Amino acid sequence: MAISRRDVLLGSAGAISAASFSFPAPAIAQSEPIKVGCLAAMTGPSSAPTIGFNRGVNFAVDAINNAGGVKGRKLELFMRDTQGDPTKAVNATQELISQAKVHAMWGPLNSGEALATTPIMGRAKMPNLHPCVVESLIDPVKFPNAFRIAPSNNQWDDAVRNYCLKILKVKKVAVIGDTTGYGVTAVGASVAAFKKDGAEVVYQANVDSTQPDMTPDMLRAKNAGAEAIVVWSVSTGMEARMFNVRATMGWDVPFVGHPSMASGELAGLVAKPENWKKVYAIGYKSCSYDGAGKLPPKSEDLVARLTKANIVLSDTLLWWVAGGMDCIELIAKAVGESGGTDSAGIIAYWNTLTTYPGYFGNYRFSPTEHNGYLTDEIVMSEASTAKNGTFALAPGYT
Amino acid sequence: MTALTTTPAQDETSGWRTALPHVVPFLGILVLALLLPFVSNDYWVLIGTRAAIYWVLISGLNLVVGFAGHLAIGYVALLTLGAYTTSVLVAGNVIPAVPVFAALPIAGLVGAVFGVIVGLPALRLRTFYFAMSTLGFATIVTQIALAWQSVTGGGIGITGPEFPAPFNTAWGFYGLCIAFAAVTTWMSANVARSRFGRALIAVRDAEVAAEATGISKPKMLIAIFLFAGALAAIAGGLFATLQTYITPDAFTFDLSVLFFIAILIGGRGSILGPLLGTIILTILPEIAAPLAAWSTFLYAVLLLVIVLVMPGGIAALLDFRNRRPLASNRSIVPRPAALAEIVRQRKGGKLLKLRGIELAFGNVKAIDGLDLDVTPAQIHGLIGPNGSGKTTTLNVISGYYAAKAGNMTLGDEALPPGQPTLRAPCGIARTFQTPRVIGEASVLQNVMIGGSIEGRATFVEAMLALPRNGEDERKLAAKARALLGVVGLETLADVRADRLQHSELRFIEIARALMLDPDFLLLDEPAAGLSNDEIERLAALIKAICARGTGVLLVEHHADLIFDICHQVTVLNLGRTLAAGTPAEIRVHKEVVSAYLGG
Amino acid sequence: MLASILASGLAAGAIYALVGVTYNTMFSTSRVMSFTAGQLAMLGGVFGSMFTLKLGLPIIVGFVLTLVCCAIIGIITEFVAVRPVLKSLDQHLYVLSTLAVALMIQQVAAIKWGTEPQPFPRLVGFGEAILDEKFWLPVAACAVTILCLEYLYRRTLVGRAFLAIAEDNFAARALGLPERNLRVASYALAGVIGGVAGYSGGQLLLAFFANGGLLNFYGFVPVALGGLGNNRGAIVGGLALGLFQQAANFLVGGIFSSVAVFTLFIVVLLAAPQGLFGAATARRV
Numbered sequence A: 001m002a003i004s005r006r007d008v009l010l011g012s013a014g015a016i017s018a019a020s021f022s023f024p025a026p027a028i029a030q031s032e033p034i035k036v037g038c039l040a041a042m043t044g045p046s047s048a049p050t051i052g053f054n055r056g057v058n059f060a061v062d063a064i065n066n067a068g069g070v071k072g073r074k075l076e077l078f079m080r081d082t083q084g085d086p087t088k089a090v091n092a093t094q095e096l097i098s099q100a101k102v103h104a105m106w107g108p109l110n111s112g113e114a115l116a117t118t119p120i121m122g123r124a125k126m127p128n129l130h131p132c133v134v135e136s137l138i139d140p141v142k143f144p145n146a147f148r149i150a151p152s153n154n155q156w157d158d159a160v161r162n163y164c165l166k167i168l169k170v171k172k173v174a175v176i177g178d179t180t181g182y183g184v185t186a187v188g189a190s191v192a193a194f195k196k197d198g199a200e201v202v203y204q205a206n207v208d209s210t211q212p213d214m215t216p217d218m219l220r221a222k223n224a225g226a227e228a229i230v231v232w233s234v235s236t237g238m239e240a241r242m243f244n245v246r247a248t249m250g251w252d253v254p255f256v257g258h259p260s261m262a263s264g265e266l267a268g269l270v271a272k273p274e275n276w277k278k279v280y281a282i283g284y285k286s287c288s289y290d291g292a293g294k295l296p297p298k299s300e301d302l303v304a305r306l307t308k309a310n311i312v313l314s315d316t317l318l319w320w321v322a323g324g325m326d327c328i329e330l331i332a333k334a335v336g337e338s339g340g341t342d343s344a345g346i347i348a349y350w351n352t353l354t355t356y357p358g359y360f361g362n363y364r365f366s367p368t369e370h371n372g373y374l375t376d377e378i379v380m381s382e383a384s385t386a387k388n389g390t391f392a393l394a395p396g397y398t
Numbered sequence B: 001m002t003a004l005t006t007t008p009a010q011d012e013t014s015g016w017r018t019a020l021p022h023v024v025p026f027l028g029i030l031v032l033a034l035l036l037p038f039v040s041n042d043y044w045v046l047i048g049t050r051a052a053i054y055w056v057l058i059s060g061l062n063l064v065v066g067f068a069g070h071l072a073i074g075y076v077a078l079l080t081l082g083a084y085t086t087s088v089l090v091a092g093n094v095i096p097a098v099p100v101f102a103a104l105p106i107a108g109l110v111g112a113v114f115g116v117i118v119g120l121p122a123l124r125l126r127t128f129y130f131a132m133s134t135l136g137f138a139t140i141v142t143q144i145a146l147a148w149q150s151v152t153g154g155g156i157g158i159t160g161p162e163f164p165a166p167f168n169t170a171w172g173f174y175g176l177c178i179a180f181a182a183v184t185t186w187m188s189a190n191v192a193r194s195r196f197g198r199a200l201i202a203v204r205d206a207e208v209a210a211e212a213t214g215i216s217k218p219k220m221l222i223a224i225f226l227f228a229g230a231l232a233a234i235a236g237g238l239f240a241t242l243q244t245y246i247t248p249d250a251f252t253f254d255l256s257v258l259f260f261i262a263i264l265i266g267g268r269g270s271i272l273g274p275l276l277g278t279i280i281l282t283i284l285p286e287i288a289a290p291l292a293a294w295s296t297f298l299y300a301v302l303l304l305v306i307v308l309v310m311p312g313g314i315a316a317l318l319d320f321r322n323r324r325p326l327a328s329n330r331s332i333v334p335r336p337a338a339l340a341e342i343v344r345q346r347k348g349g350k351l352l353k354l355r356g357i358e359l360a361f362g363n364v365k366a367i368d369g370l371d372l373d374v375t376p377a378q379i380h381g382l383i384g385p386n387g388s389g390k391t392t393t394l395n396v397i398s399g400y401y402a403a404k405a406g407n408m409t410l411g412d413e414a415l416p417p418g419q420p421t422l423r424a425p426c427g428i429a430r431t432f433q434t435p436r437v438i439g440e441a442s443v444l445q446n447v448m449i450g451g452s453i454e455g456r457a458t459f460v461e462a463m464l465a466l467p468r469n470g471e472d473e474r475k476l477a478a479k480a481r482a483l484l485g486v487v488g489l490e491t492l493a494d495v496r497a498d499r500l501q502h503s504e505l506r507f508i509e510i511a512r513a514l515m516l517d518p519d520f521l522l523l524d525e526p527a528a529g530l531s532n533d534e535i536e537r538l539a540a541l542i543k544a545i546c547a548r549g550t551g552v553l554l555v556e557h558h559a560d561l562i563f564d565i566c567h568q569v570t571v572l573n574l575g576r577t578l579a580a581g582t583p584a585e586i587r588v589h590k591e592v593v594s595a596y597l598g599g
Numbered sequence C: 001m002l003a004s005i006l007a008s009g010l011a012a013g014a015i016y017a018l019v020g021v022t023y024n025t026m027f028s029t030s031r032v033m034s035f036t037a038g039q040l041a042m043l044g045g046v047f048g049s050m051f052t053l054k055l056g057l058p059i060i061v062g063f064v065l066t067l068v069c070c071a072i073i074g075i076i077t078e079f080v081a082v083r084p085v086l087k088s089l090d091q092h093l094y095v096l097s098t099l100a101v102a103l104m105i106q107q108v109a110a111i112k113w114g115t116e117p118q119p120f121p122r123l124v125g126f127g128e129a130i131l132d133e134k135f136w137l138p139v140a141a142c143a144v145t146i147l148c149l150e151y152l153y154r155r156t157l158v159g160r161a162f163l164a165i166a167e168d169n170f171a172a173r174a175l176g177l178p179e180r181n182l183r184v185a186s187y188a189l190a191g192v193i194g195g196v197a198g199y200s201g202g203q204l205l206l207a208f209f210a211n212g213g214l215l216n217f218y219g220f221v222p223v224a225l226g227g228l229g230n231n232r233g234a235i236v237g238g239l240a241l242g243l244f245q246q247a248a249n250f251l252v253g254g255i256f257s258s259v260a261v262f263t264l265f266i267v268v269l270l271a272a273p274q275g276l277f278g279a280a281t282a283r284r285v
Helices: A005-009 A013-022 A027-031 A048-066 A086-099 A111-123 A153-167 A181-196 A215-223 A236-249 A297-308 A318-338 A343-351 B012-039 B042-067 B076-091 B100-124 B127-147 B170-193 B195-205 B207-212 B217-243 B253-266 B272-287 B289-309 B313-318 B336-342 B390-398 B443-449 B459-463 B467-487 B502-514 B532-547 B559-565 B583-588 B590-597 C002-030 C036-054 C059-091 C093-113 C133-155 C157-167 C169-174 C179-200 C211-226 C231-252 C254-271
Strands: A034-040 A075-081 A104-106 A128-130 A146-148 A172-178 A200-207 A228-232 A255-257 A279-284 A378-382 B352-361 B364-374 B379-383 B405-410 B428-430 B520-524 B551-555 B568-573 B576-581
Touching (some): A034 A086, A048 A075, A075 A086, A075 A318, A086 A111, A086 B042, A104 A318, A111 A128, A111 A146, A111 A181, A128 A318, A153 A181, A153 A228, A153 A378, A172 A181, A181 A228, A236 A255, A297 A318, A318 A343, B012 B042, B012 B170, B012 B272, B042 B195, B042 B217, B042 B253, B042 B272, B076 B100, B076 B127, B100 B127, B100 C254, B127 C093, B127 C211, B127 C254, B170 B217, B170 B459, B195 B207, B195 B459, B195 B467, B253 B272, B253 B313, B272 B289, B272 B313, B289 C059, B289 C093, B336 B467, B336 B532, B364 B390, B364 B551, B364 B576, B390 B428, B390 B520, B428 B502, B443 B467, B459 B467, B467 B502, B502 B532, B532 B559, B559 B583, B568 B583, B576 B583, B576 B590, B583 B590, C002 C059, C002 C133, C002 C179, C002 C211, C002 C231, C036 C059, C036 C093, C036 C179, C036 C211, C059 C093, C059 C179, C133 C157, C133 C231, C157 C169, C169 C179, C179 C211, C211 C231, C231 C254
Parallel strands (some): A034 A075, A034 A104, A104 A128, A128 A146, A172 A200, A228 A255, A255 A279, B379 B551, B428 B520
Antiparallel strands (some): A279 A378, B352 B364, B352 B405, B568 B576
């Protein structure tokens, strides 16, 4: 199954169907739609990212189908709302595998769901692309079917740490997370890595995100001499309280950390708009604009296309939408290039991708590395500068 | 006389025949469950496995919620505990790895212990308080699972245990879970049908009467908390395997609500109902996928509808037998002569003696220095105007109130004050002014409650249906049927007690008291609400009971009945003895006549 | 540090105390503990944010509308979940019916309002740091509510009728008090108190659907501590709980503070089931 460089580089769906004649396939398979399962927490807590991803997924599917599908085969989406509940996710995964008989799956994003569903998909050898950041999900030996199309938590952590130590040039940090599973784990990993790099972690804490007052932790961080506060939480309420407390304390410390610090809701949650300044959240090169307000050219094109198709970006993030599109195009391409919906073929194709230029970033997969996203695509952005789901680069980047 | 059929003979074959209609639905569900893998795919096998695992937990919880009536809404805590215990043991990150079939029983033990700890508040508190404390526990467990990262993996969680072949495939594991579910159904049904199950319902619906029959609430509750906790933890171990990986966020409050509501939809005091409830609630969100987001809302609506419209749940819908109308012209015809076959003849016996009893409620002296002797084989009447302390005296004897001063002796031994559950073992039985029967249980079961302390089988024997329990059951049932014959209610043995008339309930209470074969019988206004004919029959019955050597203390307003059958009469006024003596003496006692009998 | 514990502890404690009073107000006329108490407080925050921020109404209009909506929810609770089960109070069906209503309220809030905490408007714009209005509004609201309740119960006819029913339901009915109407009124009053709790604590807790379950528990703890139906006990218990919880937050940190509160709760329940200021149980036989 040789693939030509040209096909890889041409990202459009039309190119995939143009290349189709060289792969004869049985007649039934030719007409049968390519079934893609999506495990998405569309309601319930932390459903915001999946809503963004879904816009990208739907947009890409429509684009490919309108261009004639993949070798004449249409893509068909099977959406399952998991509500962020691992139990429902396990049920939905098995249903997609055994009942809907999908050919490839996207998701889930939520860590509890992903941890529980990955072994089930592994057992069924189901080609799976997911954007969940949990490190242990990617293991080409245990789960040769699972590929990550987003940074892993370590990559996030590396980016945050590098920004603190190399660009902000601080020596003493405080690391604060919430008490959810994600928060506890991320704080632990982050603290260990900071120490390994020779930085001093002067304060670390996991705070109940419903706690009404963040003063105690902020005070302790300040008294300990923190020069930057690293935040690992998805709770915007808690983040807003921290920003507000920083202002009332008259403290000038930067916050660096989780992308949720750039969420739109924060605009309403902070007491004054300036409380949200000097907050640097994880962002991506492809979705960050420079001093002149310009995105990278490919992303400018993408935003133009999305705007034309009336996809709303103002209430979501561009990287979620782009990631969803990349996922569908990766599946479509794999079917086109491998000549069918056979799972081994799809997986084998993904394993050959040494450079795949996606919208969200460039991916690189190999049989031994399924963390496809490249660390140097991750940058810090100014949290309060959202514009169409994109952000301004944080200070210090050239 | 009545339109009902007569009691079937109690030999082995008919025992089976009466049991069969109860067993058939369970066998039917089991057969359907075993057929499932052959007619569906891995997905439905997964859903079936999930239902089976939930049922393992719910079958135990059912005894706590459905039978004992304790509103444990946070049982997901024990599922969490079991899931983590099993996973941690199998993963070997604390002690060397343990095989999964050894880890499950260990988890069961841990669950049993914590089941009791969570349940402890129920010994002192009911309902809302208990519900809140189980909720509190549910939160603690999740928080600890998050915080204790070195053991539980914190938020990243831990891999679920894997079973060895042949249970490592979807079908094999399904078979294993169905086997677990079948065994737990059998065990919980055994408990439910034994005297322990009846005692649980008695404590729930008629706690005071249960105490009088010697049922100890703490012992009963601890036994079922152990059982339910163990099953919940084992279910947790299976749940972890099914999920393949567990994180604290898998154990949602919604899951807890599902467990709880499955039981209430199924109906209290039933096993088939909650089983169907579990199956329905597991499948419902799957077939109504668009409703997924609204599923908890839907559960809540279901719960409200159940509470308001059909409090009996599915079980009440399926209870066809109790929809048959009862004969309206039935009458109670006791056969006191039959008493000789059931109650032993006593000779002599001890005296029940009260000396200088005093009791006050606030500043009101309810009893003020009362002396009273109840003699074996004699009927002692206790009369007096309302508020004179008659029922209070019975309550002091029964141990519901501890007297402030004075002492009670039975023969040479002191009766410990204020301990109602110790009266039945002393041979003191009683009835109540307002009959305290279990409306949802059959008449026969209500009577069998009276013999609870006579059972010799332990909880474990009952759970495993060992021979001694079968023997207990047969003896109690035979005795209860015979006593129903004595009080004239044998045709109503299988009818739910809340369908009976008030007068019939009075006779049920007498039959229940006689189950103890008591040395002393305390009757609190047994003739209230009875017709003249019935009072006459009651009189004959009381005389016959007395004739077997039992001492009877009779509180009554019907002066005729008292003077008719009593050997001794004590007249109370304002908590003091106004007069005491034979009926003939009392009849002419000046003060009594002017104050009470009204000439 | 100490000042911070006091400010946030008293603020949280005042909210818990008000939720406790909400429980008691419903309990007094119906002998029912309702799971909706915390949800009413949650709705106070959500409605407040909705009327003032989403719909842009003036603060005072938003406040009044919030209280009216909460009162209506209280009345609905009485009709749907309390009245039908009162005749069989001993079966404790109210635990289930009010749980059902509480779950419905929470689910509708989660789906219609959203599962992320949303901002609550600043009301008077008073104070900075530990003098910030968000800490002192709940305390003030708690004090005002108590004064109003004292006035209602001691000086007005309706209030005395409430007390009479709380004291002895049967006797009150025999005296010809409109027991049913008074009960509805008390549920409306409970709705208002819950609404005040949520509204005054809105800046502290934000408009967040999950606050309901949380306040249900933290509001019940003072009731358990202070004894059922005892408002003074609830106030003292609530403030003590708030201070204890915030002190635990400062001293042992997030995760273990909630464990500490739960442990305290269970220990108190086991040691003093009637609460520290509660009356003994009623007669059973």
